Amino acid sequence: METAVTSMLRTSVDWVSSAFDAPFAGAVVFGVQIGGHLFVEGLLFVVILYLLTQKSYAPPKKPLTDNEIDEVCNDWTPEPLIPAITEEMQREPPKLENAAGSHTIINGKEVVNFASANYLGLIGHEKLLDSCTSALKKYGVGSCGPRGFYGTIDVHLDCESRIAKFLGTPDSILYSYGLSTMFSVIPAFCKKGDTIIVDEGVHWGIQNGLHLSKSNIEYFKHNDMNSLESILEKITSKKKRKKGGRYIVIEAVYQNSGQVAPLNEIIKLKEKYMCPLLMDESNSFGVLGEFGRGLTEHCGVPVEKIDIITGAMGHALAAEGGFCTGNLRDIEHQRLSSSGYVFSASLPPYLAAAAISAIDVLQENPELIKKLKENVAHLREGLSDLQEFEIVSHPDSPIVFLKLANSTGCSEKDMQLLGDIVDQLLEKHDVFVVSSKRSTVDKCPLPVGIRLFVSAGHSKSDLMKVCQAMKIVVPSVLENNC
Amino acid sequence: MITIPYLTALTTYFSYGLLFAYGKIRDFSRSIIDRLFPSSVKGSAPMSLVNDDFYIRRLYNRIQDCFGRPISSAPDAWFDVVVRYSNDNNKTLKRTDKVKRCLNLGSYNYLGFAAADEYCTPRAIESLQRFSASTCSPCVDGGTTTLHSELEECVAKFVGKPAALVTGMGYATNSAIIPVLIGKGGLIISDSLNHCSIINGARGSGATVCVFQHNTPSELEKVLREQIAGGQPRTHRPWKKIIVLVEGIYSMEGELCKLPEIVAICKKYKAYIYLDEAHSIGAVGKTGRGVCELLDVDTADVDVMMGTFTKSFGSCGGYIAGSKELIQYLKYACPAHLYGTSISPPAAQQIVCAIKVLLGEDGSNRGAQKLARIRENSNFFRSELQKMGFEVLGDNDSPVMPIMLYNPSKIPAFSRQCLKQNVAVVVVGFPATPLLLARARICISASHSREDLIRALKVISNVGDLVGIKYFPAEQKEHQEDGALEQD
Numbered sequence: 016m017e018t019a020v021t022s023m024l025r026t027s028v029d030w031v032s033s034a035f036d037a038p039f040a041g042a043v044v045f046g047v048q049i050g051g052h053l054f055v056e057g058l059l060f061v062v063i064l065y066l067l068t069q070k071s072y073a074p075p076k077k078p079l080t081d082n083e084i085d086e087v088c089n090d091w092t093p094e095p096l097i098p099a100i101t102e103e104m105q106r107e108p109p110k111l112e113n114a115a116g117s118h119t120i121i122n123g124k125e126v127v128n129f130a131s132a133n134y135l136g137l138i139g140h141e142k143l144l145d146s147c148t149s150a151l152k153k154y155g156v157g158s159c160g161p162r163g164f165y166g167t168i169d170v171h172l173d174c175e176s177r178i179a180k181f182l183g184t185p186d187s188i189l190y191s192y193g194l195s196t197m198f199s200v201i202p203a204f205c206k207k208g209d210t211i212i213v214d215e216g217v218h219w220g221i222q223n224g225l226h227l228s229k230s231n232i233e234y235f236k237h238n239d240m241n242s243l244e245s246i247l248e249k250i251t252s253k254k255k256r257k258k259g260g261r262y263i264v265i266e267a268v269y270q271n272s273g274q275v276a277p278l279n280e281i282i283k284l285k286e287k288y289m290c291p292l293l294m295d296e297s298n299s300f301g302v303l304g305e306f307g308r309g310l311t312e313h314c315g316v317p318v319e320k321i322d323i324i325t326g327a328m329g330h331a332l333a334a335e336g337g338f339c340t341g342n343l344r345d346i347e348h349q350r351l352s353s354s355g356y357v358f359s360a361s362l363p364p365y366l367a368a369a370a371i372s373a374i375d376v377l378q379e380n381p382e383l384i385k386k387l388k389e390n391v392a393h394l395r396e397g398l399s400d401l402q403e404f405e406i407v408s409h410p411d412s413p414i415v416f417l418k419l420a421n422s423t424g425c426s427e428k429d430m431q432l433l434g435d436i437v438d439q440l441l442e443k444h445d446v447f448v449v450s451s452k453r454s455t456v457d458k459c460p461l462p463v464g465i466r467l468f469v470s471a472g473h474s475k476s477d478l479m480k481v482c483q484a485m486k487i488v489v490p491s492v493l494e495n496n497c
Numbered sequence: 498m499i500t501i502p503y504l505t506a507l508t509t510y511f512s513y514g515l516l517f518a519y520g521k522i523r524d525f526s527r528s529i530i531d532r533l534f535p536s537s538v539k540g541s542a543p544m545s546l547v548n549d550d551f552y553i554r555r556l557y558n559r560i561q562d563c564f565g566r567p568i569s570s571a572p573d574a575w576f577d578v579v580v581r582y583s584n585d586n587n588k589t590l591k592r593t594d595k596v597k598r599c600l601n602l603g604s605y606n607y608l609g610f611a612a613a614d615e616y617c618t619p620r621a622i623e624s625l626q627r628f629s630a631s632t633c634s635p636c637v638d639g640g641t642t643t644l645h646s647e648l649e650e651c652v653a654k655f656v657g658k659p660a661a662l663v664t665g666m667g668y669a670t671n672s673a674i675i676p677v678l679i680g681k682g683g684l685i686i687s688d689s690l691n692h693c694s695i696i697n698g699a700r701g702s703g704a705t706v707c708v709f710q711h712n713t714p715s716e717l718e719k720v721l722r723e724q725i726a727g728g729q730p731r732t733h734r735p736w737k738k739i740i741v742l743v744e745g746i747y748s749m750e751g752e753l754c755k756l757p758e759i760v761a762i763c764k765k766y767k768a769y770i771y772l773d774e775a776h777s778i779g780a781v782g783k784t785g786r787g788v789c790e791l792l793d794v795d796t797a798d799v800d801v802m803m804g805t806f807t808k809s810f811g812s813c814g815g816y817i818a819g820s821k822e823l824i825q826y827l828k829y830a831c832p833a834h835l836y837g838t839s840i841s842p843p844a845a846q847q848i849v850c851a852i853k854v855l856l857g858e859d860g861s862n863r864g865a866q867k868l869a870r871i872r873e874n875s876n877f878f879r880s881e882l883q884k885m886g887f888e889v890l891g892d893n894d895s896p897v898m899p900i901m902l903y904n905p906s907k908i909p910a911f912s913r914q915c916l917k918q919n920v921a922v923v924v925v926g927f928p929a930t931p932l933l934l935a936r937a938r939i940c941i942s943a944s945h946s947r948e949d950l951i952r953a954l955k956v957i958s959n960v961g962d963l964v965g966i967k968y969f970p971a972e973q974k975e976h977q978e979d980g981a982l983e984q985d
């Protein structure tokens with residue numbers, strides 16, 4: 016069999032070579048004996064030359080005729096704008112019938128409110144209401160213009176210098192919405208080609224800012240300094256280090272987990288690898304530190320060490336909007352380059368007035384912070400023997416975050432369970448707590464849980480009440496589901 | 498399209514070239530001085546140093562007194578502009594206690610709700626007392642009060658859609674909602690002059706973004722045909738869905754969207770329409786319902802209607818209105834709804850009250866008067882400006898009217914001269930507009946009286962002569978015009 020094939024090959028090769036050899040077989044040109052193979056090579060050379068002169072192959076472009084386009088357009092059916100509505104999506108939030116203070120009214124019943132980030136209990140504070148009222152009378156409600164075009168009102172400037180003075184920074188800048196602060200600040204500094212090293216648990220506002228900046232994003236494990244260091248090491252030691260700047264972005268108290276960033280270690284790393292640090296103090300401003308100056312005061316770090324601090328005024332200060340503070344030049348830079356500042360109407364003046372009064376109140380009453388701390392400690396103690404939940408938040412965090420000890424393994428199902436617990440707490444026990452929600456565009460990988468926003472306005476009996484209610488509701492809901 | 502005269506273009510380029518060259522020379526000498534006398538900077542270097550700030554240092558700083566002028570009163574028809582001074586050649590401006598009473602042609606106070614209002618303000622204060630200034634919580638958690646649900650119903654009814662959702666900021670509404678509606682595999686077709694918040698939303702979505710020539714339906718159709726026929730780049734799979742993003746009134750152009758044509762095209766090609774009515778809601782239309790009413794478009798044909806309350810309603814926040822299902826889904830999925838603090842209760846009350854005034858539910862006809870007034874004022878002012886020979890952009894009925902300045906030196910000149918005569922105007926130049934197309938922008942309000950407008954016209958006419966921006970021949974002789982004005 017084999018021999019048959021080889022002999023066939025041999026004969027065919029012989030045939031081909033004799034065919035090529037034929038014309039010049041044994042020819043002698045200028046005394047050189049020319050074999051047939053030279054002829055083949057010459058032929059090949061010509062063919063290669065021919066191919067090289069040709070344009071690279073492209074399928075002939077025949078544009079579609081109008082009729083064809085019409086047909087394609089007619090045939091095309093788009094997906095619906097939104098997916099089908101499921102039962103999950105129809106959950107309605109409870110409606111509050113008065114201010115969202117530490118007690119509020121829902122469905123005609125007074126409930127204890129753990130859903131509002133009213134950390135210092137300033138909602139409904141006389142002083143805030145007074146300053147708002149006089150500002151409303153003087154300035155009306157809205158500012159009717161962006162900051163550049165007559166939307167700068169004197170209270171804005173006062174509020175900016177008040178925040179800067181309180182924190183001990185050179186200058187600060189106001190944004191009209193807390194959520195927009197980070198997603199405007201990050202793209203104002205970080206550009207294409209830069210690298211941002213960021214905690215994986217940051218909230219959506221930061222995630223969106225990262226995306227809009229078009230920088231390279233490197234996530235480190237949630238609050239894990241080893242992971243941060245190894246990433247910094249990896250980035251800086253690369254043989255061909257990328258040009259561009261490198262930035263670290265963290266939250267002081269993580270909204271998605273209640274953990275507190277270990278600032279001292281981060282500062283060390285930041286200085287070692289020379290990366291500017293951007294920190295969001297939305298949930299620590301007015302809360303941490305002896306006088307409420309945030310994580311820097313809490314950790315004894317001079318505030319200048321952090322390049323950019325942002326924060327929301329819709330939490331501890333019980334106003335609305337956000338601020339960013341840092342050195343003069345960086346703040347000035349934002350006034351022209353930060354899109355959420357330039358292209359949006361400024362903060363309603365009465366809210367700036369409220370923020371100023373809130374800082375005044377905070378400075379006059381540092382015991383509010385102590386009270387809040389005590390409340391957090393009480394609540395954590397009361398919840399510590401709740402076996403179904405694990406408290407993942409830091410003891411200093413005003414958000415007490417409860418994670419299911421035995422997750423079902425599916426976050427949708429977890430959310431369903433948590434939602435049921437929350438509903439029952441409200442319906443049967445008049446305790447208003449919330450579970451974490453995740454938007455479809457939020458990429459946070461951290462587990463969901465129940466969040467309790469503790470306030471200095473809560474009394475001991477409020478805290479007892481929520482602990483007791485949880486102890487009754489949680490086992491019953493979880494049992495029904497197992 | 499704006500056609501710029503050849504000579505003007507030349508001088509404008511020349512001016513920018515001069516500014517640029519002068520700035521570069523200064524930079525160069527600065528660098529020599531810095532090298533000779535190095536000064537050590539303490540602390541960490543500012544991050545913004547890395548970014549090139551040539552434009553700010555050498556161009557913007559020269560004219561920064563024309564921007565960000567602080568005011569110390571409500572932005573009503575007349576307001577108090579705080580006087581500033583500079584000791585270092587305009588690099589930094591210091592605030593004084595002195596104020597200057599000026600006629601306000603800059604704020605987006607179309608309906609005059611910016612100042613304290615006899616109907617709205619007492620009610621806003623009442624809800625401040627009842628609900629406090631903030632809920633400190635997003636809408637899905639503890640941020641929905643009875644007032645918030647009333648507001649959503651009220652807005653839906655006013656806009657003419659089955660349901661609505663309200664967030665605390667217009668900018669965040671756009672940039673948070675577009676990514677929820679469309680993602681990879683989708684196509685966004687956006688007007689070339691759309692607002693930054695829309696652009697950010699489109700960028701944040703991960704969808705492919707195409708731009709069509711500003712307000713040109715035929716171009717939109719061309720892009721749509723091309724894209725549907727071509728499908729997604731590389732894979733040539735058909736697009737999942739296509740959303741067309743347009744605005745009702747373009748705030749830098751004063752133009753009305755050609756909505757009827759665009760709606761027809763979108764219907765034909767099965768694209769969804771997203772309409773941003775930030776400047777048009779409340780300001781145009783017989784009952785203030787925006788461009789749909791003005792141009793006679795059925796709101797059912799516009800899939801997503803977005804708008805803000807910072808303009809006509811004199812409040813803050815933004816809304817999305819659409820079908821019940823759309824809103825239900827957005828309430829489940831939209832990050833601004835899930836994570837952003839809900840709108841401040843007094844601001845919510847202000848919107849509810851303003852809408853009631855517009856609908857005549859306050860028991861007076863002030864709403865109808867305001868609406869008639871804004872239209873009359875705008876059309877009067879626009880036609881007078883045109884008669885004087887200014888190059889005014891935009892359509893009739895639109896309360897926004899840009900006056901072309903072109904030359905960079907005319908930007909501060911116009912603004913400062915107007916301010917000198919107690920008229921506050923907004924001027925815009927590069928990079929907010931194309932390099933050549935610097936302009937002043939006038940926003941008319943229903944709270945301007947006829948005397949206010951005549952006064953403003955006189956000042957603008959004087960300054961226009963002084964600065965040389967009457968690019969067209971005046972229609973009438975100057976004194977005749979004055980006579981006509983006085984008769985009014």
Ligand SMILES: Cc1ncc(COP(=O)(O)O)c(C=O)c1O
Nearest residue numbers: 359360666667668692775805807
């Ligand atoms: C078209 C458009 N969309 C959105 C916005 C942003 O609205 P807000 O000022 O409420 O953030 C503006 C404001 O300038 C706008 O012109």
